[in-house]
Amino acid sequence: MRHNQLATYFVIFLMCFTSSVFSQSKKQKELEERRQELQREIRQINDLLFKNQSQKKSQTSLIEDLSYKVNVRKNLIKVTNQQANLLTREINANQKKISELRDELTTLKENYAKMILRSYKSKSEQSRIMFLLSSSNFKQAYKRIQYMTQYSKFQKEQGEAIKVKTSELQKSNKELLRQKDDKQKLIAENRVAQKELEGELNQQQSLMASINQNLSKYRNQIKEKQKEADRIDKEIEKMIREAIASSNKKAGKSSNTSSFALTPEDKALASSFVANKGKLPWPVEKGVVKVRYGKQPSPIDRTITIQSNGVRIATEKNADVRAVYKGKVLRVQAIRHGNVLVMIQHGNYITNYTNLSKVFVNPGDMVDTKQVIGKVFTNPSNGETTLKFSIWKEINTQNPADWIFQM
Template sequence: MRHKPTYLIVLLCFFLSMSFANSQSDKQKELEAKRQKYQNELKQINALLFSDRKKEKSLVSLVEDLSYKVSVRQNLIKVTNDQANLLTREINANQNEISSLRDQLKELKESYAAMVVKSYKSKSEQSRVMFLLSSDNFKQAYKRLQYIKQYANYQKEQGELIKSKTLRLQDLNTDLLRQKKDKDKLVQDNKLVKKQLEIELKEQEELMVSIRKNLNSYASQAKKKQQEIDKIDREIDRLIREAIAASNKKAGNTSTSSNTFVLTPEAKALARNFESNKGKLPWPVEKGVVKVKYGTQPSPIDRNISIKSNGVRIATEKNAVVRAVFKGTVLAVISQKNGNPAILIQHGNYITVYKNLSKLYVEKGDVVETKQQIGEVSTSREGETMLWFSLYDSNKPINPAIWVYKM
């Protein structure tokens, strides 16, 4: 019948609109997950870095903490704006679809009403029988019978279509009310976050004014700190190279230029197991936030000074216990004359490093299990408790944030 293509087109449009709505919903869920992540991170920052205002932190530490907090809050504002903008697009799309559905429903109801009137006028069984009997031949009678059936089915389909569109319209109106409510809440939440950001930026600027008065001194301190970091990184590199050379020598390989471990079958299996847990490794401390990320980044004190980090620096609570992120063997324990100890744990050709410890629970050669306690994090005189955590593939440092769960 002539009406069939129209019916199919309407259904196709309906399913396309539903598919679009589902993709929008998935995007909203993704943005909401990010928003929750930043909100939780801010709670952790407040708990671990700003819980005790009585302690006199150095200006440098305060600026670093505030810079980190500001960056997270800016990310929160951005993702909330993205959510609000997406909701605006969804609201507009729903309003357009509601308007279109109302027009379609009006047209369908008018068409359906006309069909009902027509059917009523020719409703009597006698008129149908006469319509069939007046056929010129059997073939024409059969076609007329088929037409009567098709017309009845079409009436039923139109009735079902009106019903489904009415339900869709009700759902859209409900969604529209919810979306407007959600958007209003997001806008209000963002106003509060922006207000807090303004306070923090003002506080940050006041601290920077104090620092700029004696910038050379603070820059010198930052360079000295980086030199100490480079020194322990060189020591870690030396220990790993020695371990690689020892594994090669044991395997009968006399080459001194090898940068990879020669592994036993058991060590290879351990390395494969470690690799299969990429992105799922536990945090080396129960509570923590990554204050300094992996890689080279400008100092918040002086943008001309670069901070080079072979791992991540995790701010945690006082007396925090350090845990091995995977089973392995303690490769080495570094004890520094003017610094805090560090532990290296080997997992096949992978090595995890835990720096800035105050207490050690293991020693070289110990076999450890996943989440086994290996020591405690040191707390500085300014009250800052920071674990420096690194990950190496043989002697090459790699980003641990990719390997640790939701880091």
């Protein structure tokens, strides 16, 4: 009875321990994937925003780029710290497991040694045949045979248990060494990242000191930039309203509505577009998001709020612009200070690609996912190649990060 209870407690402990280790391993895998993503993002930032230092960027662009890089670097350090802390917990749990395994192994070996000794003494004092012959009846003799068989079986099981525990202990020791090695590598990487962050923060402070000498000038620049972005957004909304009115007029519906009159084919396309939410490809093959969707403080002056109805993606020079999903080209339009805009309709959803230097499609064309529709414009004065990308559901903007894969 006592043996069965101990076995039950051990199984429960093993199940709890295995569940805890699995949970930690899953979390460790998630953190490692996030760390790899952030490292890739930093490499892209260096390649796309800081590689060509010969071009003269404005102070505002430099501080924007540097602030972005600092934030990503801080996130990388934070995730690496989380990994190291989780490894510390795993190491402590493993050390506890090793200590318990050693104690169990010692107990098993001691019990096994006592069992062998008893068996040897029993054999020397009295042979098995005499033990059986001394039985008072057949039933007792049968029970003695069963006892000897079970005892022999139990001996073998104890021997096998010792082998299993020894193997488990060796495996745990090996795992412990790997965990300690991984932790040291993470600590070393974080030291390097911390040093790079310090350099970037010093550079950021130096730039901000220069900007603060004439802050009112930069505030005005930010406000003018925001006005220009708002103007382009209003122009896009006006084009969408015109497209809705035209579409509804053809369908014999009221032109004063803010919703498309969709054909069965349009509805199917819209459903397909929604079904791929979060899985759509990037509109450029290589890029980093400099300005995200929604309200956010300006990196120059955090008292000023920036409103972005899409994302601003920095990419490489002469980069191709790709349709993020199949659809119909609704509009190709030159915009003041925004170069050329391409608008693609996916049922009642519209994707907008602004700041193109070349366009390879025309209104009415049907395009496929990842089809090249143009080239991103590169500003000759500062070398910046930036695509403005937005998603609309009729006249309402959407957050592109919810739609584009890993944005």
